[in-house]
Amino acid sequence: MTNPATPEFLDRLRAGLPEGRVRVPEKRYLEEPRGRFAGQAAAVVMPGSTEEVAATVRMAAEAGVGIVPYGGGTGLVGGQISPDAPAPIIVSLERMSAIRGVWPEENVLIAEAGAIVAHIQEAAEAVGRLFPLSYGAEGTARIGGALAVNSGGVNVLRYGNARELCLGIEAVLPDGRILHGLRRLRKDNTGYDIRNLIIGAEGTLGIITAASLRLFPRPARIGTALFAVRDPAAALSLLARARDRVGEGVTAFELLSGTGLGFLDEVGMGLRQPFDPIPEWVLLIDLGLPPSLDPDAELEAIFTEGFEAGEVTDGLIAQSGQQRADFWRLREAVPEANRKIGAVASHDVSLPLSAIPAFLRRAEAALLALAPLRINAFGHLGDGNVHYNVYPPKGVRARDLGDLRERVSDTVHDLIHEMDGSFSAEHGVGRLKVHDLELYGDPVRLDLMRQIKDLLDPKGIMNPGAVLRPRQ
Amino acid sequence: MTNPATPEFLDRLRAGLPEGRVRVPEKRYLEEPRGRFAGQAAAVVMPGSTEEVAATVRMAAEAGVGIVPYGGGTGLVGGQISPDAPAPIIVSLERMSAIRGVWPEENVLIAEAGAIVAHIQEAAEAVGRLFPLSYGAEGTARIGGALAVNSGGVNVLRYGNARELCLGIEAVLPDGRILHGLRRLRKDNTGYDIRNLIIGAEGTLGIITAASLRLFPRPARIGTALFAVRDPAAALSLLARARDRVGEGVTAFELLSGTGLGFLDEVGMGLRQPFDPIPEWVLLIDLGLPPSLDPDAELEAIFTEGFEAGEVTDGLIAQSGQQRADFWRLREAVPEANRKIGAVASHDVSLPLSAIPAFLRRAEAALLALAPLRINAFGHLGDGNVHYNVYPPKGVRARDLGDLRERVSDTVHDLIHEMDGSFSAEHGVGRLKVHDLELYGDPVRLDLMRQIKDLLDPKGIMNPGAVLRPRQ
Numbered sequence: 006m007t008n009p010a011t012p013e014f015l016d017r018l019r020a021g022l023p024e025g026r027v028r029v030p031e032k033r034y035l036e037e038p039r040g041r042f043a044g045q046a047a048a049v050v051m052p053g054s055t056e057e058v059a060a061t062v063r064m065a066a067e068a069g070v071g072i073v074p075y076g077g078g079t080g081l082v083g084g085q086i087s088p089d090a091p092a093p094i095i096v097s098l099e100r101m102s103a104i105r106g107v108w109p110e111e112n113v114l115i116a117e118a119g120a121i122v123a124h125i126q127e128a129a130e131a132v133g134r135l136f137p138l139s140y141g142a143e144g145t146a147r148i149g150g151a152l153a154v155n156s157g158g159v160n161v162l163r164y165g166n167a168r169e170l171c172l173g174i175e176a177v178l179p180d181g182r183i184l185h186g187l188r189r190l191r192k193d194n195t196g197y198d199i200r201n202l203i204i205g206a207e208g209t210l211g212i213i214t215a216a217s218l219r220l221f222p223r224p225a226r227i228g229t230a231l232f233a234v235r236d237p238a239a240a241l242s243l244l245a246r247a248r249d250r251v252g253e254g255v256t257a258f259e260l261l262s263g264t265g266l267g268f269l270d271e272v273g274m275g276l277r278q279p280f281d282p283i284p285e286w287v288l289l290i291d292l293g294l295p296p297s298l299d300p301d302a303e304l305e306a307i308f309t310e311g312f313e314a315g316e317v318t319d320g321l322i323a324q325s326g327q328q329r330a331d332f333w334r335l336r337e338a339v340p341e342a343n344r345k346i347g348a349v350a351s352h353d354v355s356l357p358l359s360a361i362p363a364f365l366r367r368a369e370a371a372l373l374a375l376a377p378l379r380i381n382a383f384g385h386l387g388d389g390n391v392h393y394n395v396y397p398p399k400g401v402r403a404r405d406l407g408d409l410r411e412r413v414s415d416t417v418h419d420l421i422h423e424m425d426g427s428f429s430a431e432h433g434v435g436r437l438k439v440h441d442l443e444l445y446g447d448p449v450r451l452d453l454m455r456q457i458k459d460l461l462d463p464k465g466i467m468n469p470g471a472v473l474r475p476r477q
Numbered sequence: 478m479t480n481p482a483t484p485e486f487l488d489r490l491r492a493g494l495p496e497g498r499v500r501v502p503e504k505r506y507l508e509e510p511r512g513r514f515a516g517q518a519a520a521v522v523m524p525g526s527t528e529e530v531a532a533t534v535r536m537a538a539e540a541g542v543g544i545v546p547y548g549g550g551t552g553l554v555g556g557q558i559s560p561d562a563p564a565p566i567i568v569s570l571e572r573m574s575a576i577r578g579v580w581p582e583e584n585v586l587i588a589e590a591g592a593i594v595a596h597i598q599e600a601a602e603a604v605g606r607l608f609p610l611s612y613g614a615e616g617t618a619r620i621g622g623a624l625a626v627n628s629g630g631v632n633v634l635r636y637g638n639a640r641e642l643c644l645g646i647e648a649v650l651p652d653g654r655i656l657h658g659l660r661r662l663r664k665d666n667t668g669y670d671i672r673n674l675i676i677g678a679e680g681t682l683g684i685i686t687a688a689s690l691r692l693f694p695r696p697a698r699i700g701t702a703l704f705a706v707r708d709p710a711a712a713l714s715l716l717a718r719a720r721d722r723v724g725e726g727v728t729a730f731e732l733l734s735g736t737g738l739g740f741l742d743e744v745g746m747g748l749r750q751p752f753d754p755i756p757e758w759v760l761l762i763d764l765g766l767p768p769s770l771d772p773d774a775e776l777e778a779i780f781t782e783g784f785e786a787g788e789v790t791d792g793l794i795a796q797s798g799q800q801r802a803d804f805w806r807l808r809e810a811v812p813e814a815n816r817k818i819g820a821v822a823s824h825d826v827s828l829p830l831s832a833i834p835a836f837l838r839r840a841e842a843a844l845l846a847l848a849p850l851r852i853n854a855f856g857h858l859g860d861g862n863v864h865y866n867v868y869p870p871k872g873v874r875a876r877d878l879g880d881l882r883e884r885v886s887d888t889v890h891d892l893i894h895e896m897d898g899s900f901s902a903e904h905g906v907g908r909l910k911v912h913d914l915e916l917y918g919d920p921v922r923l924d925l926m927r928q929i930k931d932l933l934d935p936k937g938i939m940n941p942g943a944v945l946r947p948r949q
Contacts, residue, residue: 110717111830111861155666166664169641178921185919189829191860192638192902194627194677195914196944197926201673205666222720245582248694251767253725295723297770357661358583388663389583430664442667447657449650453933454669460932461925472668 006477007071007469009091010047014068018050018094021060026051034095037086038079039351042436044086046073049095055175055183055214061096062212063181071469072096074208076150077121079142081353082435084154084207084471093469096212098149104128105187105215112220113172113189118149118213125218134220137164137256141337149213155205157431159257159336162387163293164221166431168204173217176203179210179462187217202457207433208468210461224256224293228300229323229332232308233284237386238362239316240288244387247290247307251298257291258387259336264396265381268342269335271399276338277331279321288386289336339383343394347403349378350413352393354421355430361389364424368393371416376409390430393417418445434472442472478949479543479941481563482519486540490522490566493532498523506567509558510551511823514908516558518545521567527647527655527686533568534684535653543941544568546680548622549593551614553825554907556626556679556943565941568684570621576600577659577687584692585644585661590621590685597690606692609636609728613809621685627677629903631729631808634859635765636693638903640676645689648675651682651934659689674929679905680940682933696728696765700772701795701804704780705756709858710834711788712760716859719762719779723770729763730859731808736868737853740814741807743871748810749803751793760858761808811855815866819875821850822885824865826893827902833861836896840865843888848881862902865889890917906944914944 019027028049035044047070052058065072071093078085087093098119105115109132116125122143129136138151140158150156152174156167164170173188186200203211234240240260247255263285269276280287290307292300304322311317323329343351356364365382372378377398384392395413397403418428418441428441443451458465458473469475491499500521507516519542524530537544543565550557559565570591577587581604588597594615601608610623612630622628624646628639636642645660658672675683706712712732719727735757741748752759762779764772776794783789795801815823828836837854844850849870856864867885869875875882890900890913900913915923930937930945941947 108829108831110713113829157664157666161664165641168670169637178925182921184921184925186922188899189897190827190899190902191830192629192633192827192857192862193899194629194901194903194905195899195910195918196677196906196922197682197929198640198670198673198677199922199925201670205668205670210669222717222724224724225721241582245694249697250769252694252696252765254767293724295726295770297722297775298767303769355662355664357580357585358663359580385664390664425661427660427662427665427667429666430662431666433666434668438667446667449654449656450658450668450671453650453656453671456932457669457929460928 006475007091007093007466008069010070010094014070015048018061018064021064022057023053026053026057030095033078034075035086037083039081042083042086042088044088045090045092046095047092049097051097051100053100055177058096058177058212058214059181059183062177062179065094065466066180066464069464069466070094071466073468074153074212076118076147076153077142077145079146080150080154080435081432082437084433084435084468087470089470098147101214107132108189109134111189114218114220115187115215116148116218117215118147120148122146122148122151129220133223135223136218136220138167138170141340148216152204152213152216153206153208154433157385157388157390159259159385161385162258163253163256168201170219171200171204171216172219174200174203174213175215176211176213179467187215189217207435207471209458209472210467225296226294226298226300228292228304229329230290230304231279231321231332232288232290232311232317233280233319234286234288234317235315236286236362237365240286240386241358241361242314242316243288243307243311246310250307251292251294251303254292254294255290255387256293257289259289259384260386261287261289261336261339261383262381264379265339265383268346268381269338272342272345274338274342276335279335280319284318289332343381346396349395349397349403349406350410352414352417353430353432354393354417354426354428355388355390356421356424356426358389360424360426361391364420368417368420371420372413375412375416376406436470439472439474478947479563479565479938480541482542482566486542487520490533490536493536494529495525498525498529502567505550506547507558509555511553514555514558514560516560517562517564518567519564521569523569523572525572527649530568530649530684530686531653531655534649534651537566537938538652538936541936541938542566543938545940546625546684548590548619548625549614549617551618552622552626552907553904554909556905556907556940559942561942570619573686579604580661581606583661586690586692587659587687588620588690589687590619592620594618594620594623601692605695607695608690608692610639610642613812620688624676624685624688625678625680626905629857629860629862631731631857633857634730635725635728640673642691643672643676643688644691646672646675646685647687648683648685651939659687661689679907679943681930681944682939697768698766698770698772700764700776701801702762702776703751703793703804704760704762704783704789705752705791706758706760706789707787708758708834709837712758712858713830713833714786714788715760715779715783718782722779723764723766723775726764726766727762727859728765729761731761731856732858733759733761733808733811733855734853736851737811737855740818740853741810744814744817746810746814748807751807752791756790761804815853818868821867821869821875821878822882824886824889825902825904826865826889826898826900827860827862828893828896828898830861832896832898833863836892840889840892843892844885847884847888848878908942911944911946
């Protein structure tokens with residue numbers, strides 16, 4: 006149990022930091038995108054340097070006051086927001102947004118934790134390189150938060166999760182000490198992997214203050230296609246075909262459902278449907294290829310092979326940058342339309358790739374036995390990561406169905422567990438899925454997590470209530 | 478400090494395991510490839526299952542007896558061998574060598590820790606897939622050991638280190654509990670990254686008993702070339718050119734030195750020199766490309782660009798599988814020739830890519846100021862990983878130079894540290910580099926490592942003396 010941030014404590018904070026660093030929290034710090042949690046905070050601290058983060062953490066540790074580390078606030082599982090008393094302080098990294106250095110010849114960039122993901126992409130592009138971390142919230146999300154939750158996104162198939170894009174971190178530990186690990190090395194086998202322990206710990210083991218990141222050559226030629234596919238099994242066959250043809254050149258392999266495409270019309274997003282009638286399943290495929298390969302020719306070849314095998318029924322290859330953007334706009338509009346429809350429950354699950362078709366069949370059957378629900382399953386098929394979202398019938402609001410959320414989520418997560426999947430593929434545990442972790446996690450692993458948390462953060466001040474239930 | 482393995486303890490082990498599991502150690506378990514350490518062991522235990530590993534560890538933990546986990550015995554830093562009293566028991570995973578399953582459509586394979594790396598490569602090839610972990614010792618090294626030290630090798634540039642090739646592990650913790658984590662998922666953000674904590678810990682935090690591994694599509698077309706380059710800076714330029722042309726298609730990018738090629742003649746390896754006279758620096762480049770790309774045409778284009786820029790002076794593109802094998806045989810013969818020459822000191826260092834040319838210049842100048850030494854710098858240039866080995870002049874034996882080893886290694890490692898490099902890129906810390914870790918490691922990180930070791934293994938029984946100095 007943490008201590009309240011007393012006026013005396015806040016005075017000490019103000020005295021120990023430069024003018025203006027400690028503020029009254031604006032409303033935006035106490036809200037999160039899905040509106041499931043309402044936050045509390047005694048103050049927002051905005052350090053301007055790693056040393057200021059360290060000073061803040063030292064003072065909080067001494068007083069036993071909780072800290073919620075804050076990046077862009079885009080997390081979907083409540084990791085950035087504490088609804089519990091006593092109100093913690095928020096430590097926002099937003100002032101620490103510098104790109105500390107770029108080494109294009111090494112494919113390395115070092116950014117402070119508050120750097121916005123899209124700005125890092127731009128800094129890489131400015132030197133002819135690619136920073137491939139990419140997802141809907143990239144214009145707001147900050148790299149420290151992205152690493153804290155090990156963000157995924159649309160390019161994981163080719164380039165890996167945020168974890169794989171990080172060569173080293175600088176972080177402030179729960180006792181205020183600074184871990185110096187901003188290395189620009191591809192190989193460094195000198196002891197335990199502390200970096201990866203802090204990455205993905207969602208701010209419960211320390212605050213990442215800067216990161217050394219991997220860049221990549223920019224693929225010379227890009228191609229984008231929408232393929233209507235027979236079913237999810239056919240989509241997986243097509244993935245294998247695409248990878249056989251162009252190897253790592255498959256940058257994104259996204260699944261869209263007919264239900265999700267229908268939502269775009271239902272809520273009036275004003276986007277033109279690519280196929281008429283709307284197919285049950287559509288793939289959005291991005292290829293990024295070397296100069297000697299023609300992406301359109303490769304996409305046509307993949308289409309032809311898939312068509313002859315009965316996997317693909319229709320297809321469109323983008324003929325211009327505009328059309329490419331339009332195709333991607335469809336994908337990006339799906340979460341917006343989802344929000345307007347209003348979900349009964351949303352899930353971010355992953356499965357062994359070959360289990361996906363059976364999961365989709367079995368989950369649908371189980372949910373339809375509960376109520377006449379609509380399912381929009383979409384996402385990063387190439388990674389086995391499906392956003393499995395459940396909606397009321399057309400014209401019915403989620404809240405009118407009574408309290409189905411828990412039964413729906415239990416049904417989905419039980420099935421995922423039975424099929425060796427994960428209840429959180431890329432969003433993390435946050436506060437939303439603490440119970441799921443307790444229910445489905447390997448008990449030995451959970452015990453190790455608890456031991457490590459108690460070791461590094463004996464007072465439980467770092468993001469209390471996220472990932473692990475606070476000790477009472 | 479661990480306890481001796483008393484006759485009573487060994488009797489208990491024998492009684493608690495099936496017949497024949499506890500043996501007198503053959504000599505091979507007490508030797509290591511570089512002959513720097515002479516091992517001690519009270520017994521070798523050869524468990525046939527994860528449960529037997531767990532039972533062994535439980536009994537050892539209860540008695541406070543040290544355990545040295547043993548894979549293929551190919552480690553180069555003494556991680557697999559304990560010279561210290563009291564003699565530990567060796568737990569060899571060699572009987573646990575099964576491939577538990579292969580899922581080609583998922584690009585996943587699950588192997589027991591004792592599976593030999595080359596056998597895993599073969600199991601992947603049998604289903605048309607690639608397991609890319611590849612290095613000289615692959616015919617003897619076992620996957621558990623490879624993960625314990627986070628092995629690198631010749632394909633890291635494209636596919637990553639052993640760590641990046643692992644989706645999940647099963648392991649026995651120092652208290653004998655079994656961690657169940659053999660997942661086939663690409664994304665799983667459900668709490669702390671315990672897997673990566675145990676990978677790379679060199680058997681000091683537990684024994685890996687099985688691993689879920691990533692496979693890849695096999696590149697359809699392969700090309701191999703030897704390019705003589707002006708200097709290391711030119712080699713790095715050429716790497717950028719190659720990656721701009723074929724992206725991830727650059728599978729290996731190995732540096733050979735004229736000194737190393739000369740060693741092949743000097744010790745009479747009976748290999749034909751590809752260039753006459755022997756150039757100062759040679760690159761061995763492997764491309765693995767999709768069916769629509771011609772590797773020889775790409776290699777020619779890279780050569781032409783590099784030649785016009787003055788980076789490449791001569792080149793050979795393999796015209797047959799035999800010639801390709803011959804090129805690689807040169808690379809693989811270098812460590813053999815090195816052993817025959819007899820090194821004063823060997824180093825496995827990594828650097829930020831752009832620092833390599835300056836490092837090579839500065840290190841050579843510093844060493845030549847010590848003695849008339851010969852330097853063979855070779856290895857995985859694409860990863861910034863150089864095997865920097867130092868030899869006596871021709872006709873002089875290393876031992877005749879007096880005790881130069883320490884001064885040479887201190888000179889090299891001090892410079893590496895100054896230039897933000899690592900004193901162990903891919904070999905690990907083992908027992909050989911414990912002092913280097915203490916000297917060069919970030920103190921905060923070292924303290925965390927020590928705390929985590931004491932937390933998981935309070936009696937210090939797991940590979941005592943490796944990575945961290947044993948508590949007295």
